[in-house]
Amino acid sequence: MLNRTIAPEFGSIDNIKLIEPGHTVLPNGCRVYWFNSGDQELVRMEWIFGNLRFDANKPLLNMAANTMITEGTSTLTSSQIADRIDYYGAFLQAEYGYDQSNVTLYSLTRHLGNTLPVILDILTDSQFPEKELETFIRNQQQKLQVSLQKNDVLARRAFNKVVYGHSIYGQSGEAADYQQLQREDLLAHFKQMYQPSNCTLIIAGKVDEATLQQITGAFDSWTNTGKAANTTQSAIEPLNERFYFTEKPEALQSAIRMGLPMVNRTHPDFPALQVLNTVLGGYFGSRLMTNIREDKGYTYGIGSGISSLKHAGAFFIATEVGADVCRNAVAEIEKEINLLKTELITEEELSLVRNYMLGSLLGSLENVFSHADKFKIIHFAGLNYDYYTRYTNIIKSVTAEDLLQLANRYWDFESFYKVIVGKY
Structure with missing residues (x-):
């Protein structure tokens, strides 16, 4: 008989096969x-x-x-x-x-x-x-x-x-x-x-x-107009000021959004940064959720992510917290960032995150439309299917020491752009 007091063992994901077009x-x-x-x-x-x-x-x-x-x-x-x-x-x-x-x-x-x-x-x-x-x-x-x-x-x-x-x-x-x-x-x-x-x-x-x-x-009659589409974009120039506060005296909650420009999917560090981000705030069991939602009760939800665009990228943390605990929430976010810069992630936590990320990738390939969506991600970034092989290999092999070095290389809380709307 199944013993429901014992959690099932993790099954390793050895290979993820994508349909190529x-x-x-x-x-x-x-x-x-x-x-x-x-x-x-x-x-x-x-x-x-x-x-x-x-x-x-x-x-x-x-x-x-x-x-x-x-x-x-x-x-x-x-x-x-x-x-x-x-x-x-x-x-x-x-x-x-x-x-x-x-x-x-x-x-x-x-x-x-x-x-x-x-x-x-x-x-x-x-x-x-x-x-x-x-x-x-x-x-x-x-x-x-x-x-x-x-x-x-x-x-x-x-x-x-x-x-x-x-x-x-x-x-x-x-x-x-x-x-x-x-x-x-x-x-x-x-x-x-x-x-x-x-x-x-x-x-x-x-x-x-x-x-x-x-x-x-059906589109044999579709012809070009003669003037080529100019799809280039100007260089990205972030603003200089780092702190932006919009006061709402009657606000019951304050919105917090902070982060900084980041490498996008074309950079070799991107897959490992995704692992680091997942540990911090990329899934429900993340450190930000555990601390600020589960332990402190400051919010219903908080998360972090890395946006990868064609000409830019950004790391961000987003949440809404009780207006009276906004400063405390910012302090706890800083604490979690600094912990990842000073203390090694345990193998148990890293193993959990690895399984979550690989399982999410595998689970997202539910039908042929999903495979087409995965293709679009790499195609419009100028990448090929080697990206997914490298991505899964890095998730499996990245070490706690690697992630500590990445946190120190990319995350300087003092340099974060911090936007707060509500009370502070």
Whole structure:
């Protein structure tokens, strides 16, 4: 009989196998990658475009163009686009990211003949109608007004600004920025950005040869505009001031966000830094959670992370604590940082973190879409599948001494950017 008083033993994860894609480049310059797996006649297609160079005078163009790309063409209104996609049981969404923006379609393969022409129409003939633009501006300003009442939103916006400076990563839309949006600017932006030479198409699902030919063939008429998309970005220049405090006299909670610029995924230290970060605040059993939530009761949740962007990276710690214990929470965060710089992590804790990280990676590969997502991470960072081999090997082999040295190399609490909104 199973003895439930004894915890099960950890099982080691020796090898994580990822599905690698097929690849081709279409005559129009569009790069196509496909992952063929699964029994159901379903495919996910992602048309991914590099964002144009950030213009501080028109900071919302990348976001607005991608958000509004499904709002109407010369022949279809936004409601007609939605109705046609819904009728065939498909799902369409447009998502904006700092580095890339994408249009994603989930569709049954038997309905591709009806759904793909809608996508072609969107990618070649979006019109950004004035009525929809006015509605978009009004709705976004209302959402912004509500968001700016939240301390954690204010802290996140301020932290991004100080760490990433006046770049595409540091910009946060203001009400006046939405008023600057003009249909003519959106059309010009769309024409330069949404062209095949600036597109990577990633297909995942049951993708046999006939399906692949149908998808790529549907875009034979898609041509470039002649003006290449400028997707370069200016250098990141963090701001000089290290401490930012926004007082909210009536606040019951204070939002804390702190950290500093950090290497991104392309740096050799990144995998080991992820281990160090996980120990500090990267999972529910982390030191920050154990101390500040479980022991002190200052917060419901606290965590840390390393953001990896194409042109930058940052280490951050984020939480909301009771306004009366804000200073104490900051002191405890500093204490946990310094402990990792002065004391070796025990083998028991390190083993737990290793198993958590490898298990999370393995558990995230639940279907073919997950494998495509893992590919996107390395592809747009300019890496190959060797990255995941090195990543898992470092997780398995990194020592407590290695992590102590990394903590001293990268973490200087006095140099952290510290943003607090509420009481301090």
